Amino acid sequence: MITTIMDWIDERTKIRTIGDFIMNRPIPGGASWFYVLGSSLLFVFILQMLSGILLAFYYVPTPDHAYASVKYIQNEAFLGSLVRGMHHWGASFMMVLIALHMLRVFIFGSYKKPRELVWLLGLGIIGIVFGFAFTGYLLPWDQKAYWATVVGTNVAGTVPVMGGLLVKVLRGGAELGNLTLSRFHAIHTYILPWSLALLAGMHIFLLELAGAGGKWDASRNMPDKTEPLFPHQIFKDSIFILIVFFAIAALAVLSPAGLEPQADPTDTTYNPRPEWYFYFVFQLLRIFEGRYEVIGTFVLPTIAGMLLMLLPFVDRSPERAPAKRKALMSLAAVAVAVVMGLTIMGSMAPVVQAPSVTAPSVLAGRLLYDKNGCGACHSIHAKGGTIGPDLTHVGAKRDGDWLLRHFKDPQALSPGSIMPKTTLPENDLKELTDYMQSLK
């Protein structure tokens, strides 16, 4: 039955010929554990796509719902923490695997003729993966999301000439807000996935056409050592993919994706930190200060990207053995050491525990104001209800003593007021009063 159906399909699509071509693609020198990185990346990409689509069942990309919807996914939806955790850790795995994959290809000299285009497409994929990471972590709209994106978009602003324009285009306006969130969401869920699918498809297709590079030592790529992609290489790929899958699932359970308090653009006490894979950029910003900043944010990354792009065209000798490519290997070692060093330094950057400009009692009062629903009737800076008086400048009009007595018995000071008596502990009333007095 199945054979009959397959025959029918094959007659019309030549699917068996195509399948045989791919499955029997020779791996010169035989299957190797070194070659499992590309296929595991494809697996993680599919995992990200599936978990991302499912997250979109609940996620809403507007500032007034984004945080609550992510909180719902994280705390209430069935297996929500697991799915979000897998998406979160999948991103980190993609970064690690893509770096290892590139390093493997570099060391093996696999970017050389006839695979130069495969290498270039790979670089494009790396750019897209960084784009995913950058646009992805604004989406939860928590403190980390907000502040990392404020800094990240401002980094784009340091690009010479176009900087100012770039920031506006990225943010969808002068400031970070609802327009930023919706365009980051569109980029993250429409533009980048399709771009990645296209580039990854071409990357794999061109590799099929050009053939795998195999071992760097040509004498080990003799026909008698050659093995087909299926099942020999795919077997090793599958084992590694299973390990990656277990690792991502285990991390999602043991170390769930974080969710900080909701984004607060007025908070000056928060210490913004990017995700670990951006620590090297973060550290570059700490090294290159002032007018040299552009070196860290634009010049160095651009030079690195250009060098990688030019690599297969500059290094054209057919020699692939690392031992005979000492200069390039040393360069790679230095580059890896620098990126790792910057990442480690970035992770250890001291947190600024500056004494808060705002008194603790004022901050506590602000929380009490929110918690007790004062904003249902009163408004501050145009946010809140209109039943009670606007409190934006209440601190300039009333003194502390009046405010404190008014909380306890509004009608005694403002006859006819419909405000209920505030029945909070004395200390809470004191903090609320301090907050009111700070509103000048």
Next chain:
Amino acid sequence: MSNNDVSRRSFMIRTIIAIFAFIGASLGAALGGFGIIPALKTREPGWSDAGTVADLVVGQPQERRFSEVVKSGWQSEKQERTIWIVKKPDNRVVAFSSSCTHLGCGYRWVEAQQRFACPCHGSFFDINGTVLAGPAPRPLDSLMTRVENNRLFVQYEVFQLGSTEKMRA
């Protein structure tokens, strides 16, 4: 190929199939559960104030609109609901869901005929909700009610349509 090669090859193929079957099944279960289970959650009905009962007249059904606070995912929102309420000769107040039990169309009271008529497929119900004619498979769905200080409180619920049994959706 030697026998050894053949068994090695078949071992590899079986392992590959087993690994992807395992990943597919566990991932499918996790993602499927995440996408589907929250949708199956039945909501706990709460009491909503559906207005006064003072103006109800025995034998004259009245359409009533009221709003109910509904928790939907991460947000609670006010939703407008419509019910039919009927005052019985013994002063009890009965409330019916405004959906025809056939396919959910909104039905209405036809004073001249003294019966509820559904405009879609011609189902008719008497003032007690009993089916008089048409494809409706069961009587109108009554809702839990309670009267306090002359006000009617209703537990609004949504039921599965098209079945002979009244089941919560």
